[in-house]
Amino acid sequence: MSSLPESFASRASRMTASEIRELLKLLDKPGLISFAGGIPDPALFPAQEFADAFARGLEPDQQAQSLQYSVSEGYLPLREWIVGQIAKIGVPCDADNVLITSGSQQALDYLGKLFLSPGDTALVGYPTYLGALAAFNAYEPRYDQLSVSGNRTAASYAEGAGADGSEVKFAYLSADFANPTGETLGQQGRENLLALSEELGCAVIEDAAYQSLRYDGDPVQPVLATEIARKGSIEECRTIYCGSFSKTLSPGLRVGWVVAAKPVISQMVLIKQAADLHTPSLNQIAVHDVASRIFDSHVETVRSAYRQRRDAMLAALSEHMPEGVSWTRPEGGMFVWLTLPSGLNGAALLAKSIETVGVAFVPGGAFYADESGANTIRLSFSLSDADEINEGIRRLGHVVRTC
């Protein structure tokens, strides 16, 4: 008689424990300086505001709503607040274009579910967000490398997919301060991306998780705003925008959102209804309460703190890294991406770095849908102060130099 694991669907073989997460269990070591986790600094959470908002949400006249089942679309005042907010960055829409999700990770899962049958092609950056690959893997896609330089034709993507009997369903990217590279796609790249999606007849998934966290330079219009500017209405657009409060207000409350044309949103509402009914009512009420009071000013506080840390990390890298190491200069977000001399291996470096100097980071290979990127690493500057960043990078420079 077969055991239960033998009955698992074929997708289970693509959902395996991440090597990184295993490595990161070593992070408990006392005194370790960690540039590994891509998580916000809890000292920057608007905690008192949340304490007040949850108390208001649980006042006697609110309990019957805040503790009860609610609609799958999400809490209407929060959806309307998002409509107002996103209008400011060039995306006019209405509340029926907005779905509340349990973090933007859930949006990625639902979009995989919406578009991908086994063998369908998803275009992703090499590297790209590890969690996006994990979400999509459940739907057993084939990946191809997204290039927005205009060097690769739509026909070559379609042929690549067609040779495997599949078609391209979407291109996924984080256009601003991407995880893991910290890079931002310029306006021309966004235009190229939209032209490619138009030729392929595929969707564009714009992961905007870090978009609010710009520290300098001029904002680039969201991909969705660029497409609306071209086409006149969100209803004509192929871009599906995924936002999140995780990097600005609180990740633990799990509140994100999707903005897209109505036929996409209404199908995603059905997916959500079947998958978890709705995002917790009280969390949506509290996030709406806090966001509508302090969002813009709070984001300014967060930006100011992370800007200093990014500056500290870039300065420390310049001072302590040996020749042959290069890195990105992000205008926002949480990450700097290092390319080591081609002989070096990020995973081996991590083991040695934790062991000898107590500094952690994430090896870059995990962010690739293929086997490349072994000589890259991701550093996060979100959790350490300037002194710790300088000390950690000094030690890391020493390890790289002696490898």
Next chain:
Amino acid sequence: MSSLPESFASRASRMTASEIRELLKLLDKPGLISFAGGIPDPALFPAQEFADAFARGLEPDQQAQSLQYSVSEGYLPLREWIVGQIAKIGVPCDADNVLITSGSQQALDYLGKLFLSPGDTALVGYPTYLGALAAFNAYEPRYDQLSVSGNRTAASYAEGAGADGSEVKFAYLSADFANPTGETLGQQGRENLLALSEELGCAVIEDAAYQSLRYDGDPVQPVLATEIARKGSIEECRTIYCGSFSKTLSPGLRVGWVVAAKPVISQMVLIKQAADLHTPSLNQIAVHDVASRIFDSHVETVRSAYRQRRDAMLAALSEHMPEGVSWTRPEGGMFVWLTLPSGLNGAALLAKSIETVGVAFVPGGAFYADESGANTIRLSFSLSDADEINEGIRRLGHVVRTC
């Protein structure tokens, strides 16, 4: 160029708006008596306890945990509390056998994802929980009717599946006070179910959403407890138990759990990590706080209230229903299931009932994976007091009599 909906995966065609939900939009009519929604009475939420628990969870020394990312497995003290609770009903296990989910609806989605490839067979009751069919439909299964009477052999199930080139992956049921019928499976039925799953080599999904809400009669051991009693250890078991705080403490907070053998839990942890990272940290902390203080006594309060309403509904049905109508006598839960004379149609009756006497319920056909059950309806007694129940059933009896 194809539009986005033309790019949707084939599963989208099985995820359509429910007719019932459309009908239920009529429920805004003022003065309507509704036996439709299967939702808890908000007057029974332990709201003050939650207000206190959320305040504690957001105290300064807790914020860095309660508002931050947390592990996909769930909050350890809550998992340990569940271990203690479930031990009392014959399920010895440890915290690694427990995953926290965002309601038990999410557990059903993840179990569909874990087991079902397109065309695989799921055994379900005819009728069964509508939301389970919606969750599983995303993974494009074939359904067959679960019979636990012992009248149908495992071979006949396997042959039915095999004829379509598939195999039976699991049997799903709510063994106690099922939605929609209110019925409880007896000990012999549970034994038959386990024997069937053993012969088929398939899993058993035990949906225990209503299990705590017993109003009279002797408790029947959970299916999982029965299997552990046979086999000695949860690690040998095929049963996957899905619990929920939605019917006892609060549905809006979206906290449920799964208890199963460790290989199942660890694969579900990977699914959850990829799908929404984790259930909100603060919600888990607050639910643990409230559950560990008042769970058993609060459940007694809830039971006592719903027991009266069930009694009122059964009495009113006896008094007001014409001959030819039969119904279940549930020992717990929220539902009574009516079978109308075979000429009558539940959906047509609903339209007439709302129109002429202002009484709503759910037509039973929606709970069937095939086209049967047109002459059934589901009544919920959870939201109305005894007087309203009596008046609503009186009016409904009148409509049935004049149909």
